[in-house]
Amino acid sequence: MIQQWLNGKTVLFLVAVAIVTATIFYSQYLSRKIAADEKNKVEIWIEAQKTIVTATDQASFNLAAKISSENKEIPIIETDENDKINPGNCVNLDSNKIKTDSTYLRKKLKEFKHQHKPIVVPFTIGNKTIAVNKYYYGDSVLQQEVKYYPIVQLIVVGLFIVITVIAQKSAFNSTQNQLWAGMAKETAHQLGTPVTSLKGWVEVLRDITGTESMVTEIEKDVNRLELISDRFGKIGSQPHLEETNIILQVSNMVDYMKKRAGNKIDFIITKPQNEELTAMISPPLFDWVIENLLKNALDAMEGHGTITVQLHDNITQVIIEVTDTGKGIAKANLPNVFKPGFTTKKRGWGLGLTLTKRIVEQYHKGHIYIKYTELGKGTTFRIELNKG
Structure with a gap:
């Protein structure tokens, strides 16, 4: 203690x-x-x-x-x-x-x-x-200097404390970043070998008569593992950003999650009239961001409800809002939502939203935050990406 x-x-x-x-x-x-x-x-x-x-x-x-x-x-x-x-x-x-x-x-x-x-x-x-x-x-001047000396001393000590705290925080963030990068690289490395081996076995199975449907499903899972490995590899290093159509990128991820969500979940996506809304992103990592937010929404709704994804074309920004009709977030938990290890689920590491924030803010120089939440009514996450 x-x-x-x-x-x-x-x-x-x-x-x-x-x-x-x-x-x-x-x-x-x-x-x-x-x-x-x-x-x-x-x-x-x-x-x-x-x-x-x-x-x-x-x-x-x-x-x-x-x-x-x-x-x-x-x-x-x-x-x-x-x-x-x-x-x-x-x-x-x-x-x-x-x-x-x-x-x-x-x-x-x-x-x-x-x-x-x-x-x-x-x-x-x-x-x-x-x-x-x-x-x-x-x-006298000497007496005045002695009187004001404690104030000067207090200011100096205060500045010393502020500088020290900033230095400690900077050192902690640097260590944390190195840890994240190291874990991500190691994860990508560990996944690489079995994924390569599994791809080889898929080709072997493809030559065996009667395994066509099995091979198709296994190949989907292997490709999924390869995608995860690629994502971790990009987190472990500075990802390459490219100009990408955000509407198409988000729509594809919504379609992907819709197939796996069940028929009691309604997906609504609203977008600008123009079919192209571009920003500089890393497509694999940005897909991970949208996937994490959609999974988080699905968990909050417990099998039934509506997920609304809204895309807005601002003058200098691309705005993406993901809204669910789930259980909402308690005010006491709001400061901890993006912190590592925080989760309200019985299972899970509590790293999904932490990774999401890291990808949006550190790699894409954007901003993510909770725009709205109310217990029993739902939550809205808002992403702001700079154009160009």
Whole structure:
């Protein structure tokens, strides 16, 4: 249970969360430390300002002026006790905006009020307070960078996770494709030898009197096996696409399935008025697609009902819709319909629709999906093939 839960993606996600959490806490620690240091610097700067005003000797004045000039990072606005701004004692702000924008200082003051409490300084002569000034200050560039660093870190980690997941998915798909191709080639290879042998035995039987009807039926089955072997061989390699009349191709497959479906199944095929509707396909593989969809429809109807095949001529696409009047598909099963191994039948590998999707989308660059389904009423599969 724990091993299933702790898969690669989960561990990666937990590591990313741990990194981001640690970064946020450490950034907050640094931010508090910098904030305390900056407040201390502002207090020293204020004391230097007081000394400049009240200095009685040149040495004290020079030292205070030097300390005051060293603040080149923290923006400060001086106001009186009623928050009236003293423009002459505002430091580390945009001097051009102070001259051109009459509201600039007031906006910055409002901003600073949200960032820090003001430092209130009474000016006294003897025991008498002659004035009370307030000093509002904002965050330095360093403080702002520390505050935004966790967000940047979160974005970087998020991108890292996305790239890693995409890479893993790509690697998985590549492995899966290699597995499909290998299985298909091996299947075609394994079928090739007995099919060739069976064809030889058919020729031997043909020379024996009284076996004519038997030979005909056996030959049909051998040809069918040869077709299956050819299909698997084409899946194992990049198939050759050729311009083909889709109407004729689909009609032939419908006729083939009609003979094997029984008299309780009605087949309806609707097509454009023009008798030719072409697209680039691999005929053997495309026949497999239509066959799989028709077999799927037959299984869903359990021996009676109607299968409707509609062909549409779109401007850039050839549309094929296969509709049955069967039992439909439950909504909970819709995401799994094209996944390997999924089947609602008692027998079967659950690979028919998976192969169908692979043939349509990977080899023919088309699209297949369930257009409509409702329990007890039926299902419509839709294929979209690009013209040319």
